[in-house]
Amino acid sequence: MPDEKEAKATEDRKIQHINIILTKETQYREKTTMLECVRVEPHGGAISSKEVDLSVAILGRKIAAPLFVSGMTGGHPVTFQINKNIAEAASKLGIPMGVGSQRAMAENQSLSYTYNVKKYSPNITLIGNIGASKLPAYTNEQIKGILDYIKADMLAIHTNPGQESVQPEGDLDFRGILKRIKGLKPDITQSIILKEVGNGISKEVASALNGAVDAIDVQGAGGTTWIGVETYRSKGSYGEAFWDWGIPTALSVLECRSTFKGPVFSSGGIRSASDIIKSIAIGASACGIAKPVIMAERKGGAEGVYLSIKGLLDGVKDGMAEMGFENIEQLRNAKVSFSEPLSSVLKQRGI
């Protein structure tokens, strides 16, 4: 287990990440999500948005809309209020939320409260979180322990080789991680989601994940780049060259959908109702958002998060109504077409 110095470094890193996200330019510079290349054909004539039902079942849980707040933070006293506010808003909206990596609480139990949002929002669907590269350091019992402590309903295992490569204290050994994930499944009651942190997941990796995890959250390129965030922390050196490294979100969703048998979530640069509608239409079961939520939380607390997400979901309803989609299932079966460059890339990739 890590020593006290390492635990403190983990705690400090959490707040550095938040500060960089809030104050620096951390978006991809050239790559986009490629969702702009997706065109959704209307289902029929326009209907009233009151007739649109956004509810959907994800991994056995019914949620109010195909949207969740991606895990961002935890592990520093400041992050407690952030998580608590997000949980309050997400609970009110009936959508799930994730917490950031629980490594900090595994290293320092006194920080566990920063993740423990169910104490205040008991009805929320909560997604726990641990890093893939850290899995070998913990037993299944320990992982079960940190999930049970926060009463997590699902576990997101985040894989982040790009971020780790640039992070000054990065973990650069990913040998045997897939095997370790497979070894975790029998002992964990929660559904397991494998997620990236902004570089996307390919069809090759998605294929290998069949049977190992229950769902994939692509977290593709086009939104926040964690390689960029770590480039600020490392003060240059290697990161600049990798700023735009990754698989665009739309491409990644289509890659994963082509080989993975479980639900695929679209995240990474999801900013608008249109992004959500297009993501669902290309086969995503739900979308994850992060940066807009933390920006809203810092400006307006729980109410700010609620209004921000409510506005987004109202936009999804309006957009679906205009195209005649009554529910998410209809939208998931929509006819879609692709413009360049996504169209050509899909051909190159055999999708």
Added chain:
Amino acid sequence: MEDPKKELHDIHFIHCALPDMALSEADTSYHVCGIDAKAPIAVLLNDKRSAAQKSSEMPGIIFVVESEGSSIAFKDGNEVSESSRNAFRTVKVGDGVGAAKALRAFENAIPCINETDAGRIDTYIKQLKIAMFLTNSRSIDDLKNAPIYKTNGI
């Protein structure tokens, strides 16, 4: 020397989210023209004399001079044999990711950097190593077969 920056810009590696390797396993070593190089990244110089001198001072780094349409590499203070001329295609790159793309995209390519950037060659090699890690490539040969896609600029 060619300058296919646009072409390299439109090449994208397919990121491997779960590389089954450690970064330290990415082996950048490369053998070309009798030179056992630390990496397939060359420093382009203007004159043969300084290339010869640098090659004796920094074994393991490829130094190249372009002369009369030929790419001439230097080893241990000497020009490599006549028969090794044009054994590779020099491709100008701006960083280690560009080097990785050039190796993947062009047959017999040796990515080149200018003499003014020679002091940063270890940074470029480290970037090449990271690109190998993020494509699950243990060797340069693996990298040359890593999945990519091409765009017209996204």
